[in-house]
Amino acid sequence: xxxxxxxxxxxxxxxxxxxxxxxxxxxxxxxxxxxxxxxxxxxxxxxxxxxxxxxxxxxxxxxxxxxxxxxxxxxxxxxxxxxxxxxxxxxxxxxxxxxxxxxxxxxxxxxxxxxxxxxxxxxxxxxxxxxxxxxxxxxxxxxxxxxxxxxxxxxxxxxxxxxxxxxxxxxxxxxxxxxxxxxxxxxxxxxxxxxxxxxxxxxxxxxxxxxxxxxxxxxxxxxxxxxxxxxxxxxxxxxxxxxxxxxxxxxxxxxxxxxxxxxxxxxxxxxxxxxxxxxxxxxxxxxxxxxxxxxxxxxxxxxxxxxxxxxxxxxxxxxxxxxxxxxxxxxxxxxxxxxxxxxxxxxxxxxxxxxxxxxxxxxxxxxxxxxxxxxxxxxxxxxxxxxxxxxxxxxxxxxxxxxxx
Amino acid sequence: xxxxxxxxxxxxxxxxxxxxxxxxxxxxxxxxxxxxxxxxxxxxxxxxxxxxxxxxxxxxxxxxxxxxxxxxxxxxxxxxxxxxxxxxxxxxxxxxxxxxxxxxxxxxxxxxxxxxxxxxxxxxxxxxxxxxxxxxxxxxxxxxxxxxxxxxxxxxxxxxxxxxxxxxxxxxxxxxxxxxxxxxxxxxxxxxxxxxxxxxxxxxxxxxxxxxxxxxxxxxxxxxxxxxxxxxxxxxxxxxxxxxxxxxxxxxxxxxxxxxxxxxxxxxxxxxxxxxxxxxxxxxxxxxxxxxxxxxxxxxxxxxxxxxxxxxxxxxxxxxxxxxxxxxxxxxxxxxxxxxxxxxxxxxxxxxxxxxxxxxxxxxxxxxxxxxxxxxxxxxxxxxxxxxxxxxxxxxxxxxxxxxx
Numbered sequence: 001x002x003x004x005x006x007x008x009x010x011x012x013x014x015x016x017x018x019x020x021x022x023x024x025x026x027x028x029x030x031x032x033x034x035x036x037x038x039x040x041x042x043x044x045x046x047x048x049x050x051x052x053x054x055x056x057x058x059x060x061x062x063x064x065x066x067x068x069x070x071x072x073x074x075x076x077x078x079x080x081x082x083x084x085x086x087x088x089x090x091x092x093x094x095x096x097x098x099x100x101x102x103x104x105x106x107x108x109x110x111x112x113x114x115x116x117x118x119x120x121x122x123x124x125x126x127x128x129x130x131x132x133x134x135x136x137x138x139x140x141x142x143x144x145x146x147x148x149x150x151x152x153x154x155x156x157x158x159x160x161x162x163x164x165x166x167x168x169x170x171x172x173x174x175x176x177x178x179x180x181x182x183x184x185x186x187x188x189x190x191x192x193x194x195x196x197x198x199x200x201x202x203x204x205x206x207x208x209x210x211x212x213x214x215x216x217x218x219x220x221x222x223x224x225x226x227x228x229x230x231x232x233x234x235x236x237x238x239x240x241x242x243x244x245x246x247x248x249x250x251x252x253x254x255x256x257x258x259x260x261x262x263x264x265x266x267x268x269x270x271x272x273x274x275x276x277x278x279x280x281x282x283x284x285x286x287x288x289x290x291x292x293x294x295x296x297x298x299x300x301x302x303x304x305x306x307x308x309x310x311x312x313x314x315x316x317x318x319x320x321x322x323x324x325x326x327x328x329x330x331x332x333x334x335x336x337x338x339x340x341x342x343x344x345x346x347x348x349x350x351x352x353x354x355x356x357x358x359x360x361x362x363x364x365x366x367x368x369x370x371x372x373x374x375x376x377x378x379x380x381x382x383x384x385x386x387x388x389x390x391x392x393x394x395x396x397x398x399x400x401x402x403x404x405x
Numbered sequence: 406x407x408x409x410x411x412x413x414x415x416x417x418x419x420x421x422x423x424x425x426x427x428x429x430x431x432x433x434x435x436x437x438x439x440x441x442x443x444x445x446x447x448x449x450x451x452x453x454x455x456x457x458x459x460x461x462x463x464x465x466x467x468x469x470x471x472x473x474x475x476x477x478x479x480x481x482x483x484x485x486x487x488x489x490x491x492x493x494x495x496x497x498x499x500x501x502x503x504x505x506x507x508x509x510x511x512x513x514x515x516x517x518x519x520x521x522x523x524x525x526x527x528x529x530x531x532x533x534x535x536x537x538x539x540x541x542x543x544x545x546x547x548x549x550x551x552x553x554x555x556x557x558x559x560x561x562x563x564x565x566x567x568x569x570x571x572x573x574x575x576x577x578x579x580x581x582x583x584x585x586x587x588x589x590x591x592x593x594x595x596x597x598x599x600x601x602x603x604x605x606x607x608x609x610x611x612x613x614x615x616x617x618x619x620x621x622x623x624x625x626x627x628x629x630x631x632x633x634x635x636x637x638x639x640x641x642x643x644x645x646x647x648x649x650x651x652x653x654x655x656x657x658x659x660x661x662x663x664x665x666x667x668x669x670x671x672x673x674x675x676x677x678x679x680x681x682x683x684x685x686x687x688x689x690x691x692x693x694x695x696x697x698x699x700x701x702x703x704x705x706x707x708x709x710x711x712x713x714x715x716x717x718x719x720x721x722x723x724x725x726x727x728x729x730x731x732x733x734x735x736x737x738x739x740x741x742x743x744x745x746x747x748x749x750x751x752x753x754x755x756x757x758x759x760x761x762x763x764x765x766x767x768x769x770x771x772x773x774x775x776x777x778x779x780x781x782x783x784x785x786x787x788x789x790x791x792x793x794x795x796x797x798x799x800x801x802x803x804x805x806x807x808x809x810x
Contacts, residue, residue: 012515016616017422020514029617029632050630050729066723071749079751082538104516109425110417110509114522114536117515131519133487199654203608211421212434212655225455227434249604250617318471324455344476346484 001039001137006130007100009137010089011035016251018107019333020138027252028058035060036096046092068092086119099126105138135338143330143338144354149253150379153331153356156255157377157389159205160244164257164392166201167194167242171234171263172398181234181263181400191215192230198244207246210254210335214243221260222366224325224373236264236400239274239370241362245335254335256358257390258375264400270370273363274396277372280304280361281394284327285376290384294339294349294357298327301361302343310363314343321365328359331377353382356389406444406542411535412505414542415494416440421656423512424738425543432657433463440465441501451497473497491524504531510543540743548735548743549759554658555784558736558761561660562782562794564610565649569662569797571606572599572647576639576668577803586639586668586805596620597635603649612651615659615740619648626665627771629730629778641669641805644679644775646767650740659740661763662795663780669805675775678768679801682777685709685766686799689732690781695789699744699754699762703732706766707748715768719748726770733764736782758787761794 001009011024014032024035024043030051037043047055049066056062068091070084077083093099104117121129145153174181174189181189194215202208216228221241234240243258260277262270283304284297302314302323311322326342329335339349339357351357362373376390406414416429419437429440429448438460439451452460454471461467473496475489482488498504509522526534550558579586579594586594599620607613621633626646639645648663665682667675688709689702707719707728716727731747734740744754744762756762767778781795 017512031616031630048630049723049725050628053628053631069722071722074750077750079749081751085538104519106515107422107512108515108518109541110511110513110518110522111536111541112538113513113515113518114509114534115538116536117519118536129519131516131521131523133490133517133520136514136516199608203604208613209655211436223455223458225436225453226458250614317474317476318454320454344484345479345482346486 001037004103004130004132004137005101006103006137007039008096008098008102009037010102010104011037011106011138012104013106013108019142021106022251022333023138023142025055025058025060028054029250030054030058034092036092036098038096038098044096063092063095082115082119085116086123089120090124093124093127101128101130103130103132103137105132105136139338142332142334143349144352145332145356145379146354149332150356152248152253153255153377153379154389156207156246156248156253157257159207160246160255160257161390161392163198163201163205163207163246164242164244164259167198168261168398170194170197171261172400174234174400176236176264176400179236179264189234190230191217191228191232191234194234195228195230202246205246206249208249209246211245213245214241214258216241216371218369219366220371222364222369222371224362224364224371234263237262237267237270239270239372241371241373243373243375247335251333253333254331255389256331256335256360256375256377257392258360258362258373259392259394260372260374260396261398262396263398266396269368270372271396273365273370274372276305276308276310277361277363277374278394281359281374281376284359284361285378285386285388288351288378288380288386290351290353290380290386292351294328294341294351295343295347297359298341298343301327305361305363321367322363323361324364325360325362327361328357328375330355330357332356351380353380353384355380406442409508409535409537409542410506411508411542412444413501413503413507414442415507415509416442416511416543417509418511418513424547426511427656427738428543428547430463430465433459434655435459435463439470439497441497441503443501443503449501468497468500487520487524490521491528494525495529498529498532506533506535508535508537508542510537510541544743547737547739548754549757550737550761550784551759554737555761557653557658558660558782558784559794561612561651561653561658562662564612565651565660565662566795566797568603568606568610568612568651569647569649569664572603573666573803575599575602576666577805579639579805581641581669581805584641584669594639595635596622596633596637596639599639600633600635607651610651611654613654614651616650618650619646619663621646621776623774624771625776627769627774627776629767629769629776639668642667642672642675644675644777646776646778648778648780652740656738658738659736660794661736661740661765661780661782662797663765663767663778664797664799665777665779665801666803667801668803671801674773675777676801678770678775679777681710681713681715682766682768682779683799686764686779686781689764689766690783690791690793693756693783693791695756695758695785695791697756699733699746699756700748700752702764703746703748706732710766710768726772727768728766729769730765730767732766733762733780735760735762737761756785758785758789760785
């Protein structure tokens with residue numbers, strides 16, 4: 001905060017869907033709160049009076065919001081909630097001696113945020129509102145994980161791997177007819193059935209989807225953001241991109257993992273693309289160094305792919321074939337956070353001790369009906385050692401029970 | 406928009422965790438987007454080029470973001486993402502002929518929002534940034550549901566009721582020893598086991614928790630925001646507040662339902678408080694009228710409870726016993742939305758045709774180890790008829806298999 005000349009930081013809003021607030025209240029299950037962090041002082045949590053028990057679980061110093069009699073403030077303001085909220089903030093700032101440059105954080109509705117921060121800036125002469133656009137103090141703090149956070153991510157990793165492994169066994173256990181997987185009841189297995197299976201396992205593992213998982217076959221595997229079509233059959237010899245990115249139930253730490261599978265057999269064209277992705281993956285993992293520029297590894301992947309004749313976002317920023325996205329991203333209370341393994345101008349992120357990040361090279365050729373992506377998550381410890389948190393087979397081929405063609 | 410003198414409305418951000426964006430893109434599973442709605446014109450969706458297939462499912466006119474070459478803008482700005490983003494918005498506004506008063510909506514980080522909207526206001530002379538603090542145009546639009554939305558909420562309602570009913574049967578099927586429920590393995594059943602059961606059913610029903618469900622016993626039932634303690638035993642004769650508020654998987658429409666149960670027997674003290682809550686519930690439901698002021702029903706509930714000797718937030722705004730919260734709230738893509746059935750100054754919400762709202766009177770006496778809440782959801786159709794979407798027994802008592810004391 002000193003470096004940014006901030007006298008205080010204010011985090012506002014719900015805990016659900018608000019990673020910075022979740023981070024500040026140590027996961028306490030509050031509906032909504034205000035956390036004030038003065039430079040050099042411990043943070044203070046202002047909570048609703050109905051949530052005092054839960055607030056105490058945050059481990060923070062607390063103030064019961066009822067002290068400020070918000071409904072009286074609202075009455076005095078003639079029902080104008082903006083004016084009343086500015087008054088509420090003025091009282092909190094008075095109580096805590098907050099003045100000077102104050103940054104505001106946490107998610108909120110854009111229009112309401114703008115109205116409130118403008119009104120605070122104009123209405124409270126001792127407060128200078130600071131809006132950090134990117135790499136704000138909490139984003140930076142959240143980029144490196146402490147041992148408690150790493151332990152939680154490791155647990156999500158194990159449960160995610162268990163889910164992927166169960167899915168692999170589920171697929172392998174099916175019969176085959178006319179080159180597609182067949183259920184016990186004689187009907188073909190479809191993407192929707194596989195997703196239903198994955199969800200049952202996720203649920204047993206105490207995990208949830210923030211966004212629908214990716215299980216995409218053939219051409220859809222060639223479109224990185226396709227989630228897969230519910231109706232699609234599970235055909236032998238077609239590449240399947242299975243990207244699973246669950247988080248702890250009711251919000252919490254994420255994991256992220258991708259495997260590409262061919263059931264029964266791998267056609268030479270798929271195998272060749274897979275081999276390039278796998279080789280790139282190993283080149284990148286072997287090149288990682290503590291303190292390395294995150295963007296460097298993205299360049300490395302692009303150079304590797306270009307040398308093998310694939311278009312990349314470096315050679316053609318608008319490409320829709322080849323390597324079409326960035327190499328990876330940090331992971332934590334958000335699915336995508338710092339460090340960014342990308343070549344975006346201005347990206348100076350480095351692999352500092354404590355980072356947890358996904359590496360996910362991929363190649364996409366939708367018109368040829370194929371795409372391949374592999375993704376593991378790495379953790380760099382304080383001693384400068386990288387740990388792979390994924391530890392699961394990268395193999396392309398899954399043998400199927402009845403895979404005679 | 407005319408009424409508020411808005412020339413355009415811009416919704417930005419992810420779909421996940423952003424109800425206004427989800428509403429505008431009709432649930433299309435985009436990572437992040439910009440929707441521009443000009444007054445009197447159809448909305449336009451600006452989407453990432455990797456998400457063009459999904460964008461087309463929104464049914465909106467679309468623009469592929471790649472047209473604006475954001476990475477070039479970022480390079481021109483020397484890596485300064487704020488400057489590049491202002492330029493991106495300037496290009497979009499140019500293309501769509503947007504100028505004048507422009508409101509901004511959707512969730513975002515507060516500091517980043519403030520920085521961006523200030524920079525747009527200062528940097529783009531033809532744009533006047535408008536921040537609506539409350540009751541913004543989308544909040545108002547979302548308060549009344551069309552038939553498609555009501556059908557989806559009805560479906561979530563049925564699945565929520567099925568989950569509550571399965572939980573009731575699960576509890577009733579247990580044996581009793583020393584006044585607590587006992588599992589097949591001879592160990593006592595605990596709140597954590599009940600929650601695990603509820604979650605399995607929710608998962609089968611295609612529903613998820615945004616925030617952890619409430620299953621709170623005894624004193625915890627007397628604290629409206631307590632989620633219940635995992636270790637607690639399921640004791641006969643203790644009131645259990647079971648409040649379930651799931652939504653469609655991966656975000657979507659919510660439902661909200663509360664029942665209070667006593668297993669085996671209901672002590673007279675609990676029965677008396679339950680009877681007052683149940684009577685209040687019926688008074689309120691019978692009093693509902695199309696066009697009625699939402700806050701009026703909250704007053705009605707307070708008057709009813711006060712006449713029976715209970716403290717309320719009307720008689721004592723800081724009360725921690727009696728009726729300590731507001732009577733209800735609208736429900737949709739957010740768990741709490743308009744109309745607000747509360748006495749907050751300035752609340753002028755009315756029960757307009759199309760509203761879907763929860764009514765949830767409750768009484769809380771934590772020091773006496775009890776709390777009671779009942780909650781149903783109502784829908785007011787275009788013909789002025791209220792429909793109860795909950796349709797499930799309100800009974801307090803659940804008979805248990807081996808409930809000899």
